[in-house]
Amino acid sequence: MKTFALKKEEVQRQWFIIDASDKVLGRLATKVADRIRGKDKPTFTPHTDGGDYVVVINAEKIKVTGNKFNDKKYYKHSLYPGGLKTKTFREVIEKNPERVIEDAVKGMLPKNKLGKSMVKKLKVFPGSEHDHESQQPIEWNPEL
Numbered sequence: 001m002k003t004f005a006l007k008k009e010e011v012q013r014q015w016f017i018i019d020a021s022d023k024v025l026g027r028l029a030t031k032v033a034d035r036i037r038g039k040d041k042p043t044f045t046p047h048t049d050g051g052d053y054v055v056v057i058n059a060e061k062i063k064v065t066g067n068k069f070n071d072k073k074y075y076k077h078s079l080y081p082g083g084l085k086t087k088t089f090r091e092v093i094e095k096n097p098e099r100v101i102e103d104a105v106k107g108m109l110p111k112n113k114l115g116k117s118m119v120k121k122l123k124v125f126p127g128s129e130h131d132h133e134s135q136q137p138i139e140w141n142p143e144l
Contacts, residue, residue: 006045013121015053017130017137020101021061023144029104031142032056036121037109049114054140055123055132060097064089074103098124 016035020028038044038051064072072089092099101124109115123132 004043004045006043006048006050008048010043011048011050013052015055015132015135015137016140017055017057017132018140018142019058019128020056021058022063025062025064025100025104027144028056028062029101029108031144032101032122033105033108035140036105036118047114049117051118051121053121053123053132053135053137055125055130055137056101057125057128057130059101059124060093060126062093062097062100074099097126 018028018032032054034040035054036051038049041050043050069089074087074089074092076085076087077083078085089100102119102122105122106115106119109118123130125131
């Protein structure tokens with residue numbers, strides 16, 4: 001019996017849409033990362049990008065557990081000495097709610113060229129409107 005290896009030409013991608021309203025951030029991010037990477041498919045191959053596209057709507061309504069709403073920190077550095085900037089979850093969700101989900105999913109993908117190409121398949125929107133109606137995304141409600 002031979003080991004199956006998915007080739008780039010054999011990949012079949014679909015578009016999925018998920019509503020992030022009242023979902024817990026980490027649990028949603030793991031499901032989205034698995035779908036983007038293709039780990040939920042029987043044809044999963046670690047060295048091939050075989051995942052699907054995921055559109056996340058209502059990013060501004062995402063929930064976090066515990067006291068993370070006030071305590072969780074997001075860091076950014078300007079690459080100059082003393083250039084570390086820190087923001088709390090509350091500040092980030094008010095100004096740029098897409099970043100919260102993008103950072104969580106990106107941290108769960110491989111840290112190489114393959115992961116950089118995978119994160120491009122994630123589309124996050126703060127409200128319920130999105131630009132991908134023409135792709136006819138399938139409604140997806142994972143068990144969280």
